[in-house]
Amino acid sequence: MKRILFLIISILFILGTAQAQNGKRIPAKGFAIDSADGHFHQHEFTRHAVGDNDILIEILYAGICHSDLHAAWDEQQPQGNFATYPMIPGHEIAGRVVQIGKNVTKFNVGDFAGVGCMVNSCGHCNSCDIHKEQFCLNGTTFTYNCPDKYHDNEISMGGYSNNIVVSENFGIKIPANADIKRVAPLLCAGVTPWSVIQFSNVKNGDKVAVVGYGGLGHMAVQYMVSLGADVSIFDITEEKRSDALRMGALKYININNENELKGLNNSFDFIVTTVPFDYEILPYVQMLKMGGEMAILGLPANSTINIANLALGASQRKVYGSLIGGIKETQKMLDYSVKNNIYPEVEIIRADAQEIDKAYRNVSDGKVKFRYVIDMSTLK
The missing domain is CATH 3.90.180.10 (Medium-chain alcohol dehydrogenases, catalytic domain)
Incomplete structure (x- = not known):
């Protein structure tokens, strides 16, 4: 009725x-x-x-x-x-x-x-x-x-x-x-990670990570799992661990647990960060393999990320920012999402x-x- x-x-x-x-x-x-x-x-x-x-x-x-x-x-x-x-x-x-x-x-x-x-x-x-x-x-x-x-x-x-x-x-x-x-x-939380995943050519078998498991982060996880990548997630709470594994992530790292952060340097082909507040970015850069890429998507208020320190720590790793996606790729993302039943x-x-x-x-x-x-x- x-x-x-x-x-x-x-x-x-x-x-x-x-x-x-x-x-x-x-x-x-x-x-x-x-x-x-x-x-x-x-x-x-x-x-x-x-x-x-x-x-x-x-x-x-x-x-x-x-x-x-x-x-x-x-x-x-x-x-x-x-x-x-x-x-x-x-x-x-x-x-x-x-x-x-x-x-x-x-x-x-x-x-x-x-x-x-x-x-x-x-x-x-x-x-x-x-x-x-x-x-x-x-x-x-x-x-x-x-x-x-x-x-x-x-x-x-x-x-x-x-x-x-x-x-x-x-x-x-x-x-x-x-x-x-x-x-x-x-139309935001979907296309924003989709755009960088396509730009960095994430593919089957890549070792990838998502920093920040919120609106953008959980979409990034679903897209990269659908492409066959091995996905790890970094977040600050235990409450989302079961959600991460249910969505297909291989590993969930609580950054407040130091033991879970050990041995991760030089591990990932691609990292996407979606954190909407200030955080230390250099440790994640160091987790990239040489030649690996990091996309910064989070929009912190009054960010104080130190670009000089970031450059010193990059060591032939690529770090870039991105902003949403164009209309053509937004349409492509939406069609892919509906076809593959990928939703927030x-x-x-x-x-x-x-x-x-x-x-x-x-x-x-x-x-x-x-x-x-x-x-x-x-x-x-």
């Missing part, structure tokens, strides 16, 4: 929005925060009009990423002042297309569609030409808390909301058979300000396994 009611509501929403006149801004509502020490509350606003090449998505699910906390709490620069309030975070978005512009060919009304960490770029620089829009030389427009130079510099608002308007070029096609409630985190493990919460506040506290304290997802259909 609930499913039938939900379908009726969705059809009515589609019929209603399909009648929207081109050129008019789109009413929206979501959950905003007004200061670094504030709390979430409902907030009404408008999206830019659906252009000829745009799609309007009814958001069904929105993931909560640790970087959302850094942005909302203004922790992304040592001196802060990076956040623009009111802010609606959220760059892991899954929903249904309810309106399309006249030139759109990639989507039809009724299709599932997703949005990840970015919503626009110039489309013609060297980075965009090689499908690395996240590194656009003329400036990427990120999904929230970012001036949108392609729409009068209005500040982008994210996925903790009931809808979003985006160019079809930045929409991700979600297969009809996907487990839609678990798709949203793939999620806890679904209601679209409620207090629930989001609580989820933020739990994410900050490391008390989520492994990703919170907001069911936006419960927004009242």
